[in-house]
Amino acid sequence: MSEPIEFYFDFSSPYSYLASELIDDLAAKYGRQVKWRPMLLGAAFQKTGSPLLVNVPLKGEYSMRDFSRSARYYGVPFKFPPKFPMATLSAARAYYWLHEQDCRKAREFARAVFRAYWVDGRDISDAGIVLDIAASLGIDRNALSEGIATPAVKERLRAETDGAIAKGMFGAPYIIADGEPFWGADRLPQIEKWLATGGF
């Protein structure tokens, strides 16, 4: 059986959000699973000395246009949020705590967090809002609140971020299929060809 596809993302990354809406269906076409792995992109930006995309002269303005246009191209609902970038520590930790309990629920939660931010513009840096999103999915708010404060969960997020960087991650989404890394939602067609052909 083939290894799952690794999908590294940051909830604060617009192209990660676009990929999140598309990648499971793409993988399923080829009978493949996807491991969702939130991480903190800021750590990679420090490593590579990369500035925040939207702050780069000319490129930043283009990017704002490209985010929305790419969302329309893929048919994904999208509204640039009032607050950007967004601290995603609580949301990412919540994901890993949930993942230990119920990996399907964790995926459902991740989708809800992405949409809360990238469609509804909610402030997902606020742990209270992260807990509200979880509660709306029937997740025990108090248990999650305690869970995200545990050293094990904090360490897990750190380890996933470091692990992604060790695999060459410098931006998001960063998707690894059969050892081959792909960066960006715009590489989904290449990923599809890779899965369809076993590499090219």
Added chain:
Amino acid sequence: MSEPIEFYFDFSSPYSYLASELIDDLAAKYGRQVKWRPMLLGAAFQKTGSPLLVNVPLKGEYSMRDFSRSARYYGVPFKFPPKFPMATLSAARAYYWLHEQDCRKAREFARAVFRAYWVDGRDISDAGIVLDIAASLGIDRNALSEGIATPAVKERLRAETDGAIAKGMFGAPYIIADGEPFWGADRLPQIEKWLATGGF
């Protein structure tokens, strides 16, 4: 009649080369013309403070892999050249001088320069090699040699580069269709949808 699509590129840009192999056929499917506009990407990088892609930690190594993989994906011959980046002043000036004489010949020359560099690894920073490439297409070597030294041609290249930056260009290829800017060979599918639908 629709305006031509503007295709801004630098001969030293691998993704520009990939786009150059694809864009005319794509445009022709929708009855559209393409204006090829070489410019000096370094001027835009100065403006945006962008480092050379291949020198960025992690991203650089990924990019080297992505160049070749993207070429295979598109079915375009590609071999990373021994010398990179490449000064493209002479080749770009030669293009504009030829364009004044015969715009079809200029396009043929541009394709040949791209392939000389991105397939055959020739040193296109060498004006002698640029003249050799032109001569192999039946272009008068001496006339071209004099042409690229004229103030008008030098000024034309400067004006095209400045004009591209004024239109928001920060990287290459930078393609403008009906006023909408698209950056990167990976945006060709979006350009196709744009041409097919009149914008989306």
